[in-house]
Amino acid sequence: MTRECSVLLPRVCAALADPRQPGSDDTCLEKLLDWFRLLAKFDPSVELLQNNPCLAEFITAVLALPEPSPSILSFTLRLAGILAALENRFQHLQQEQLLVRLFGRDGPLNSMLWKDASVRSGWVHGVHSMMHHQPALHLLCHTGGLDVIFSLQGDPSLFVASAANQLLVDMLILSVETEMTKPASTKDCDWPACAQMIIKHIEDSLQSSSASHIEQSLKLLTSLFGSCRAPWTEVLWLGVAKQIESFLMEETVQAQHMLANLLLKMAWSPVFCDSEGSFWTLVASALEHLTPVQAGPLAVGLLKLYKCPQDVRIQALTVLLQPMDCILRAASQPLEYAGLLDESVGDPITVEGLLSSKSSCASLLCQTLAHLEELLSQSRFQVDLPCASLLHSLMTILQLCNGLLSPASALGSTIGRVLINCFRVQSSALDVLAALSDRKGCDTLIESLFDVLLAYLDSPNTSPTVLKKAFQATSKWLVRLQELSCSNTQRQQAEKILEDVFLVLQKRLCSPCWEVRDSSLEFLTDLIKCLRDQEEFRQSLLSSEVPRLTENLLEDPESYVRASAVTAMGHLAFITYFAPESPVLGNQYNKENTVAKLQEILSTDPEGFPRRAVISIFTEWLSQGCTGPLEDTGQFVSRVIQTVEHDLDWEVRLGGLELIQDFCHQTFCQLGLPECPDDPVSSAVTGSIHGSESLRIFCRAKLFRFLFRSLCDCDKTLGQRACHILLNLSNNFYPLGTPKDLDKTVDLPAGCSIAWLERTLRQGSLAQNFPTDGVDFEDPESMMLALGTIDLLQLYDELNKSSDHVEKSPQSLLQDILATVGTMEENEADCY
């Protein structure tokens, strides 16, 4: 704690404990606790309390208040807990019985204030914070605190209930791990007193007839097995296993989803998953007895588990695939398709029932699809899925959803009626479809898959969100299609599909809905990024109307769309005039035209998004070497920088700095300077020659004025970036070992413009307006001097500090609390 803070703290404590003062802002108290948490952590000694007696005095003062405000009382409880987390500080506070008075029977828990949720919350959190040693444990157990926590498990406040639950878990672990004398065994288990009480509470609750008590205990066990992997947890489990098994079989208690969660947490614990027999039998029986909706999360969790036994895995997979199988069977002619599962596996009646009911069909399918997507996107441990059948089933669902399929079977037509126009199922199915594109074995269906996708892209009934997902899936599968099209027939097929896609895209680019136009442009950009090397793709795209329509959208009324159009145009350039074997296109694709258009957007568009898009496209062009020889690039960069220098949007200016950074890097690379890692042969001699050459280039491109000016920008991120670039330049022009003028304190003449620049920069953002004259930013010598003289490193450290680092300091917080007391009441109520 700094000296200033230790001076302020007593006054803050006195102010907080003063009942005449109106309550402090909640966020202030929270931040104060954050600070104490840090202090307590980094100073694990009793000195914190000894050096700041005001803390204990504050607690005493609050305890003495006849009616403290709930927020101050809650704060006090939490503060005491944080301080008492260390045993010797606990003892120090207990010298005056402060902790007993706060957390014991005669404390707040028996006062009227207990009704206030914030006080109960403060009590639980306070107890939780100090629960790191035996004395704290005993204090609670001996003063009846455990019963309070048991009752708080059912608190009307979710926050309090959940905190109480977690507290019990941690107390149980602490008790067993610090107080148990011999390892736990099933035959003769001598639990320590506190653990014994908690375990008995769990057992009693599980046997009670109250559903909420059972739920609380199941939650407690779930967090316990989720966080503690010690062998004793198995002993505890064996005591309750029978009871829990009975919940599964009898279904008298409606806690199935919790049981699933509990079993899943256990399956992830080495204590249980390595065990032979009984546990896995229980899991298998759960998969069998739970409804498909309840069993889904358990199944997907098990499938992600490496150590899951094979038979359980199969069972879990069956749970997930059953709805998909059922759809497939219901929608196809008898014997036409084999389905995903053997008929002998599982009992489809339940799933069929759920799928044919309006209320459960969509939710079961959405959940199943989400789980399948989760499995498919898992890269670490791939689950073997019957991809072709899965794809077939997905296509069936999508066709049912948009009415393209009307199955003959009774079940099929019922499902069809339920699913028609169901957006939720459509989006989930499209997500899985996209994820499935990485898997092998689905290629035979690819043609009919595109029929389905194109139908979605084309249909006026497709909602904008579904359309976006359809675009995403299409783009992934188009990449897959290109990978596959090696034979002639396949190539023709691919060409046909591409043609169709661009036809639909043309239509969508003209949609009255901006979301659709935007998603279409994003789709186009995505396609160009992935497929720009494919000849067929380029041909199809350029022979369609898509490029023209994209250009039109540069003038869209919606700024988001204009921005996406800019990005798409920028990428289109890669396959038109920037492509090495650029197709002959006539004047339709004129480079100068596009650049001029984008430049115009950069200087005139009234909104930030399109301008940001332009600058990032320019940077992309530059980094991919599309801006021509160094001379041209320099002119290009110079033009752009002069446009963005005064932009009102800080991100456009930041984009400008990024462009400069790339330009510098490229210049160094082309001239063979050390900054460039690709160039191993650069000697100091050639370096210095090229160094002055590059400096001239930078000066000619007018980079320096913008760079130095950005150091004083009121948006700090810009200052940081500019300083970073200048530092790099400085390191290049003054390689390691060359003396910078910095080391010897150069006495620049007072009138020298660089001295003035340096002074200006030192004043930081308090600086006057940045000079437009005085310093010649295009003169290489002045700039060389500036780079050598100005202490950029120190400036960088300064800029690197958060813009609110002063305000965020504890001292500022304490000052604010002191200043606020009594003044802020009205302001507080007025929100933004």
Added chain:
Amino acid sequence: LVCVCLCPGAGQDVGRSCILVSIAGKNVMLDCGMHMGYNDDRRFPDFSYITQNGRLTDFLDCVIISHFHLDHCGALPYFSEMVGYDGPIYMTHPTKAICPILLEDYRKITVDKKGEINFFTSQMIKDCMKKVVAVHLHQTVQVDEELEIKAYYAGHVLGAAMFQIKVGCESVVYTGDYNMTPDRHLGAAWIDKCRPDLLISESTYATTIRDSKRCRERDFLKKVHETVERGGKVLIPVFALGRAQELCILLETFWERMNLKAPIYFSTGLTEKANHYYKLFITWTNQKIRKTFVQRNMFEFKHIKAFDRAFADNPGPMVVFATPGMLHAGQSLQIFKKWAGNEKNMVIMPGYCVQGTVGHKILSGQRKLEMEGRQILEVKMQVEYMSFSAHADAKGIMQLIRQAEPRNVLLVHGEAKKMEFLKQKIEQEFHVNCYMPANGETTTIFTNPSIPVDISLGLLKRETAIGLLPDVKKPQLMHGTLIMKDNSFRLVSPEQALKELGLAEHQLRFTCRLHIQDPRKEHETVLRVYNHLKGVLKDYSVQHLPDGSITVESILIQATAHSEDQGTKVLLVSWTYQDEELGSYLTSLLKKGLPPSTS
């Protein structure tokens, strides 16, 4: 009907909204706000409480955003793009248009601070906005087959709406922030008498009866005018949208009227766009603005011009609106640093400032501020706080309750102590339950849903044929079979029910054995019984059938000799449920024995 407020922190807390409502099996999230006072996870609601396991998208049926203030929508991109909610989001058209501006504005402030992680990007804001479905006022939007929502005008800010959420016959109204008195550019909130089961109302000014806004406006203009007159400069830190436009209209009109010459500047690059939206959504503003629109658009300012950084050093008086509103970074802070040392100047803070910002410091009276690099900035300029926020006060809240006539009221967004007073007042005046749960506290409200039942025309005709015409005031009892199918109820005649369900009718017959002393042959006994009944039951059709049994209406009587005692005859009497009365009469008649034989 269950309702829980998910804002972090256990007490009732002013600001930031996120309420979860479960109504008739549907789960709806109302607002998705952020807390500007924190830089870590605490700024967003803790969504893990919504569903302990399982996916958010499966659990929630929709998200509704009431207006564009960040304490109501600031966590939305985080929720939809980072936490992974992928379902529908609803807001009004202006809110959808303006939301991204404010989110961008805030993102900028946030990324400016170091160590900020877990924050959404520009792309995420866009992706989130693309998922939003925009709604019109008073348009009933069908979220799914059962759930429907409807927006009502709320005043407060451009595009702010109250939402009615309805499932079957149960409904909830969520007010968001609202204002019951029209202000300079917006009208007053209005809702029809929709009698919801629950009205969730904000109660920011639960106990205050606020002085008129006119007073505050006059005060504001006076202070600005005085400063400008004595040659000082006025800085008004604002957020890009909302309050700024209101104050611009105020100054513009005043400058026009007083013929003032001092320049007014608006420093943000966003002004154009903001004003563009006010023009675009002119129908959402109040009547006065709409009326004058034909002659002059209130948002085309003559006196207010764009600001350039260099202007700050110009001599002479001026008024500058600059962002951000809490003086914690950027342009407003830069101008503040330049002008703070001159006592002729003034800074007017028109909104709330969180702890840790320069705005908060100067409002709490601190005059020596430590700046970067240990520099001390002495604040000599005048500091004024002026609240222009447009929330309903206690009177307004009562007025809205009177309009909507809810069965229960739930107060959020207020301080416990102050809310207690309002709660009592509401309970006394309207005789409804009023709740004020703390954050995280679940409130369960029991509703008595009246379940609509369809009745078949045939049955209705038959029942009304009895003579009574339907009358709302006199409920009628109707008999029929209730069929529950596909979540709907229908009352049909039993015959139709059997036909529809393909069931055969079961006949329930009561059977009774009676012993009669009669030594004669069975058929003779039967004949005696027949004659006896024929004599007694003159109005009924009594028949003697060829197989030897007797029928009276549906009642069947057969006689057999007792197996052990030939002198006793056993009469088997059976009747259907419909003829229960006649059946029991007959048995009691026969129990009395037969009259002596006449033959």
